[in-house]
Amino acid sequence: MPPHASNIRLGDPMHEENEHLRQVLSRIAEMSERLHERIQAREAVDESDRDEAQTAEQVAESVVSGLREEQLKVLAAAAREPYFGRIDFREEGVQDPVPLYIGKRGLEDSASGERMVIDWRAPVASLFYSFSGQDRASYESPDGEITGEVYLKRNIAVRDGRLQRVVDSYVKGQENLNVADEFLLYRLAENKDNRLRDIVSTIQAEQDRIIRAERDRAIVIQGVAGSGKTTVALHRIAYLLYRHADRLRPERMVIFAPNAMFVDYISEVLPELGVGNIQQTTFTKWALDLLDHAVAVRDPGDRLARWFAPRTSPAARREFDLARTKGSVRFQEAIDERLRALEGRLVPEGDFEPWEGARLDEATIRGWYEQDYAHYPPGQRRDRVLARVKRWMDMMYKRVKEQDRTGAVRKRAQSRLRAYQSRWPQWTPLDIYEQVLAEVLPDAPAWEAQTVSGRRGRRKRPLVEPEDLAPLVYIHARWNGMEPHQRFDHVVIDEAQDFSPFQIRVLQLFCPGQSFTILGDLSQSIHTYQGITDWSAFLELFDEGKRAFFQLDVSYRSTMEIIDFANEIIRPFDQFVLAKPVFRSGDPVVVERVAEREQEERAVQAVQALSRHAATVAVMARTEELCERVHRALVAAGIQAHRIHAKDEQYEGGVSVLPVYLAKGLEFDAVLLVGADARHYDDSPLSAKLLYVGCTRALHRLWVQYAGEASPLLRHRASAEREAGGIA
Numbered sequence: 001m002p003p004h005a006s007n008i009r010l011g012d013p014m015h016e017e018n019e020h021l022r023q024v025l026s027r028i029a030e031m032s033e034r035l036h037e038r039i040q041a042r043e044a045v046d047e048s049d050r051d052e053a054q055t056a057e058q059v060a061e062s063v064v065s066g067l068r069e070e071q072l073k074v075l076a077a078a079a080r081e082p083y084f085g086r087i088d089f090r091e092e093g094v095q096d097p098v099p100l101y102i103g104k105r106g107l108e109d110s111a112s113g114e115r116m117v118i119d120w121r122a123p124v125a126s127l128f129y130s131f132s133g134q135d136r137a138s139y140e141s142p143d144g145e146i147t148g149e150v151y152l153k154r155n156i157a158v159r160d161g162r163l164q165r166v167v168d169s170y171v172k173g174q175e176n177l178n179v180a181d182e183f184l185l186y187r188l189a190e191n192k193d194n195r196l197r198d199i200v201s202t203i204q205a206e207q208d209r210i211i212r213a214e215r216d217r218a219i220v221i222q223g224v225a226g227s228g229k230t231t232v233a234l235h236r237i238a239y240l241l242y243r244h245a246d247r248l249r250p251e252r253m254v255i256f257a258p259n260a261m262f263v264d265y266i267s268e269v270l271p272e273l274g275v276g277n278i279q280q281t282t283f284t285k286w287a288l289d290l291l292d293h294a295v296a297v298r299d300p301g302d303r304l305a306r307w308f309a310p311r312t313s314p315a316a317r318r319e320f321d322l323a324r325t326k327g328s329v330r331f332q333e334a335i336d337e338r339l340r341a342l343e344g345r346l347v348p349e350g351d352f353e354p355w356e357g358a359r360l361d362e363a364t365i366r367g368w369y370e371q372d373y374a375h376y377p378p379g380q381r382r383d384r385v386l387a388r389v390k391r392w393m394d395m396m397y398k399r400v401k402e403q404d405r406t407g408a409v410r411k412r413a414q415s416r417l418r419a420y421q422s423r424w425p426q427w428t429p430l431d432i433y434e435q436v437l438a439e440v441l442p443d444a445p446a447w448e449a450q451t452v453s454g455r456r457g458r459r460k461r462p463l464v465e466p467e468d469l470a471p472l473v474y475i476h477a478r479w480n481g482m483e484p485h486q487r488f489d490h491v492v493i494d495e496a497q498d499f500s501p502f503q504i505r506v507l508q509l510f511c512p513g514q515s516f517t518i519l520g521d522l523s524q525s526i527h528t529y530q531g532i533t534d535w536s537a538f539l540e541l542f543d544e545g546k547r548a549f550f551q552l553d554v555s556y557r558s559t560m561e562i563i564d565f566a567n568e569i570i571r572p573f574d575q576f577v578l579a580k581p582v583f584r585s586g587d588p589v590v591v592e593r594v595a596e597r598e599q600e601e602r603a604v605q606a607v608q609a610l611s612r613h614a615a616t617v618a619v620m621a622r623t624e625e626l627c628e629r630v631h632r633a634l635v636a637a638g639i640q641a642h643r644i645h646a647k648d649e650q651y652e653g654g655v656s657v658l659p660v661y662l663a664k665g666l667e668f669d670a671v672l673l674v675g676a677d678a679r680h681y682d683d684s685p686l687s688a689k690l691l692y693v694g695c696t697r698a699l700h701r702l703w704v705q706y707a708g709e710a711s712p713l714l715r716h717r718a719s720a721e722r723e724a725g726g727i728a
């Protein structure tokens with residue numbers, strides 16, 4: 001059944017779309033009305049049957065009622081914004097083009113079965129995103145490629161059931177309208193609130209390819225700051241769930257985010273796309289839960305402060321080198337080797353003889369361990385073999401039971417069994433890890449123990465570093481195995497440049513289908529003591545043919561002025577990819593020299609100026625200390641500024657003060673960078689990356705202040721601006 005089979009009239013687009021919207025909304029209203037009536041009728045029946053036991057039919061009815069309630073919600077959302085785009089497509093072999101309306105959810109008229117709106121994830125909807133003026137257009141349907149011609153591509157903005165804007169980006173037979181970006185720019189120019197949003201109406205062709213990439217492989221996305229990586233990954237989840245509903249379950253999909261606040265920041269996109277129940281966590285939290293909190297992790301705050309201090313001490317350098325080693329594949333392989341050796345040594349030497357005349361020889365026990373139960377992980381095999389030894393003993397005992405009047409034989413047998421069991425080591429992942437470290441990295445410092453309150457009450461736990469978690473989880477999974485519910489159908493890793501290859505290896509164990517979306521930006525890899533310098537480090541962990549690499553070079557977040565400014569910072573380092581801006585012009589970047597003793601005061605003035613046009617403003621510095629000072633000044637000036645820390649779990653919006661390294665992944669309408677001087681940012685790659693991350697958080701306005709000598713990374717701009725006098 002063709003969706004909305006009325007003839008196409010390309011009259012006044014606004015008039016035409018208003019008319020169409022009116023029809024669609026009235027059908028939605030009718031459908032809602034019908035559903036309402038059914039729900040009410042059902043409630044009346046339920047009320048009269050209240051005291052009687054439920055029959056199977058009634059149970060089924062209540063499930064249906066639940067679905068109806070759900071459907072009602074979908075209709076309510078559709079009544080606010082039923083669709084956002086239209087594409088008129090004539091399939092080859094068919095006479096007339098058909099208008100297809102694309103929305104966040106597909107919609108069918110329940111009475112006629114007519115498709116009124118097509119889900120943005122449906123195969124045909126890909127035309128809307130990929131079409132860019134070609135004579136012939138095609139899309140992949142489940143039955144193969146469908147080709148044809150596009151007659152019209154139209155963006156339609158509907159808010160609260162009212163038509164706001166219609167923009168045609170292609171009309172067949174007309175001159176190239178060259179307004180492909182008009183709708184996008186209109187969207188990008190909006191101020192953002194404190195959460196990331198969906199982009200279904202303006203997904204770009206290069207993003208769409210990633211969203212629709214095949215499921216059964218690892219895709220790695222290198223994308224410049226603001227290229228939509230996070231957003232795209234979330235849309236990909238929604239797409240995969242739609243496309244592979246039979247294979248994927250939302251609760252088995254997971255997103256690893258860099259910190260708890262980031263989890264909060266992205267938490268609204270999936271529900272907006274109609275997807276719930278996806279696990280969203282950090283690697284640390286996930287690992288600690290898996291290890292049942294047998295260890296505690298040292299607060300990363302101190303370490304981060306040491307790492308991001310303008311100058312790193314030799315001791316800190318050694319600490320970071322060790323962290324890198326622990327995250328390497330070489331270390332994982334050393335652990336594998338060690339696990340194999342331990343596995344071979346687990347069966348105690350000697351036969352088991354519970355009493356004279358009953359003997360189970362070592363070779364038999366070894367045979368059970370090495371062959372019969374070989375498919376179990378070593379930790380579980382121990383228990384299986386010992387249970388079998390015990391069954392054997394009980395069976396043998398039946399033969400001598402008659403003679404054992406006093407029970408002495410049985411007693412002796414029990415005590416020998418206990419002795420035998422105790423020779424069979426029962427190591428925890430931590431025991432094994434300690435053995436590995438002693439052998440492979442003898443210089444690694446020993447753990448301190450710390451009494452920490454956890455889910456299981458207060459107890460003393462060894463305090464490990466974040467990079468110890470991957471080895472521990474790996475050993476746990478290899479040694480003890482994992483529960484089916486702990487496996488993932490799909491894994492998304494955001495800010496993956498800060499992951500170590502070992503962490504990826506661990507997640508591969510937990511995702512047997514090897515279905516991954518791994519995204520990040522090497523120009524923002526500020527945690528280089530643990531992350532990677534080249535994506536091949538991850539790609540080569542996956543089989544050839546089961547991996548794909550994508551690159552996103554256009555930045556949608558920031559204005560051209562901001563992108564150009566940020567690019568200058570990393571340009572001297574040729575290993576970094578420069579972002580291409582979309583053509584969205586805004587205010588010039590302000591670079592301002594302030595007097596040392598006026599730093600705080602001038603920061604307050606800048607925030608006041610920026611807040612006039614912005615819903616979210618961030619003040620960032622390299623060090624916690626400077627953040628602290630500026631925050632105090634802001635509060636003293638009556639500005640309600642939130643000071644953001646590594647442990648925070650919520651992002652409030654408004655005015656935030658935070659160190660640059662915590663701002664990764666976030667965005668703000670306006671950003672003020674304070675302390676951009678030579679002391680805080682020398683000409684090293686780490687300083688450049690930090691400054692780059694700071695600048696690229698801004699959507700519309702960027703303001704940079706420094707006292708004393710400007711950072712060499714800004715010098716070209718700083719001298720020019722100083723003459724121009726700064727404040728806009």
Ligand SMILES: Nc1ncnc2c1ncn2[C@@H]1O[C@H](COP(=O)(O)OP(=O)(O)OP(=O)(O)O)[C@@H](O)[C@H]1O
Binds near residue numbers: 230232521664
């Ligand atoms: N196709 C698009 N249409 C509209 N907005 C977009 C599009 N792609 C990205 N954006 C917007 O650009 C901004 C950046 O997106 P996102 O945070 O996903 O990028 P990122 O690549 O993860 O950035 P970073 O590496 O800096 O964290 C967001 O505001 C997002 O809504």
